[in-house]
Amino acid sequence: MKRDDTEKRAKVKVIQFDQHQHALTELEQHCETFADVGGLEDIKKKINMDFILPLQNPEYFKAFGKATGGSLLLFGPPGCGKTFIAKAIAGEIKANFIHLELQAILSMYVGQSEHNLHDIFEKARDNSPCVLFIDELDSIGGNRQGMSQHHDRVLVNQLLIELDGLGTFNDGVYVIGATNTPWYLDPALRRPGRFNKMVFMPPPSEEERVDILNLKLSGKPHDQIDVLKIAKKTCHFSGADLEQLVSDALDQAIERSLQQGKLSPVHQTDLESSLQGRVPSTLEWFSTAKNYAMFSDANKAYQSVLDYMKRNKLK
Ligand SMILES: Nc1ncnc2c1ncn2[C@@H]1O[C@H](COP(=O)(O)OP(=O)(O)OP(=O)(O)O)[C@@H](O)[C@H]1O
Ligand SMILES: [Mg+2]
Incomplete structure (x- = not known):
């Protein structure tokens, strides 16, 4: 599909958090689809199996007592399509799409951010099927012990509560998180039922x-x-x-x-x-990621990173 084939693109309801009005705003938007995403075939296939098929055939999943919905954590170097593919998923399944930049809800008023977060999850449930994309997860998902501000900690806890609802009352809500630094995420966020499926988004071949x-x-x-x-x-x-x-x-x-x-x-x-003179922007990320992948990766969550480095002769 050509990028200018706008009329053929999926039209979805996009809900965003307006930082100035401190409110959720809705607009209809043409979303990219997988056809606009170059390569990443394995990732598209995985998303199709885990996300799109259950959504399009909920009766089969319901018959076997499986909830339709789930969560996925995209991670990798900057600029490799995490935000881009999340939008394309919404376009692909023609589901409502909520794009939440966490930075936007970090309210200056104590107590307000967790209400904002709760409102956004409620909105996703009301609009199901819905893809809720939480971008820049690193801006709050950080290790709770290491956090200086009590108020950030409260927000992480609120996120945990909302994600725990995934198996039950979040039916039809698909949560996609994205981060460049998954190793800084609070381990509690990675437990089963929360963001337990991690997908590495490597630089393109x-x-x-x-x-x-x-x-x-x-x-x-x-x-x-x-x-x-x-x-x-x-x-x-x-x-x-x-x-x-x-x-x-x-x-x-x-x-x-x-x-x-x-x-x-x-x-x-x-x-x-x-x-001329241009260098890839991903190398710095790999030199950091390598340390985490080699020395603190008990569950082999970063094996895909090491495999990529080996295949591409990165030291
Ligand atoms: N596979 C791809 N196919 C087509 N365009 C791509 C692809 N990957 C990245 N791009 C282009 O690069 C731009 C930046 O990608 P994107 O914003 O999704 O990166 P990101 O992984 O979210 O980066 P960050 O970690 O900095 O948020 C996109 O707007 C898109 O135009
Ligand atoms: Mg991004």
Whole structure:
């Protein structure tokens, strides 16, 4: 699907927390679907099995006494599509989507943030089937002992209470959390029934980089581009790094068009020159993750990270 095929995109009700009005606001939005997400086939398959099929066939799951709903924790280096795929899940299942940036509910009034959090879970239950996406989980999920502020601790406890409802009264509510630093999460959040399914979102492979570059160039005026050549030179680049690369190349084409007074498409050289001096933004994350994966990973939650590093010859 082309990115400009807006009318074919799923329309979903998106509920967001308005930081200024301190209230939930609703709007109808066209959401991305899996077709807009380059690569990540294994992850799409897993999400399909765990999330989408139960939602589309609830009668089978109910017959066997299984609740439809659940939770998933996406983790990985920045810019590798955690937020992007969560939105695409909502588009894919045409469920209502609540996007909660935790930072937004950290109210200055003591006691207000946990009410806000409770209201948001209530809203998700009222709007089921609903995907509740809790982004930037690290901003509160931190280890409770290590937290300086009592008020943050209360909020983590509230989150635990809400998540515990997942098996019973959260039927049809799908909670997706995202974090760059899962090792800082309160271990209580990772217990069964809460965020016990962790999914690693790695940087795109060479083949996936081809897909992403094509998606980002699609609909823009461009020459015949050797995308594979660029993909070969962008090992460890995140999806966001690739998006930036294409965006810089588009800027060059616009500048040239303005100078020449006629439309000048993106050339291969624009991409090559915007690649100059650019380094992948994911490497720093891997050097930190490696320590946690090797020395504090009793449950092998980070084995996927080590496997990725080995496969991609990262030290
Ligand atoms: N697999 C992908 N296919 C297409 N675009 C992608 C993909 N991965 C990342 N992108 C692009 O990169 C941008 C940044 O991705 P996103 O915001 O989802 O990263 P993130 O993992 O949530 O990062 P952070 O940890 O910084 O929040 C997206 O808006 C999207 O345009
Ligand atoms: Mg994000």
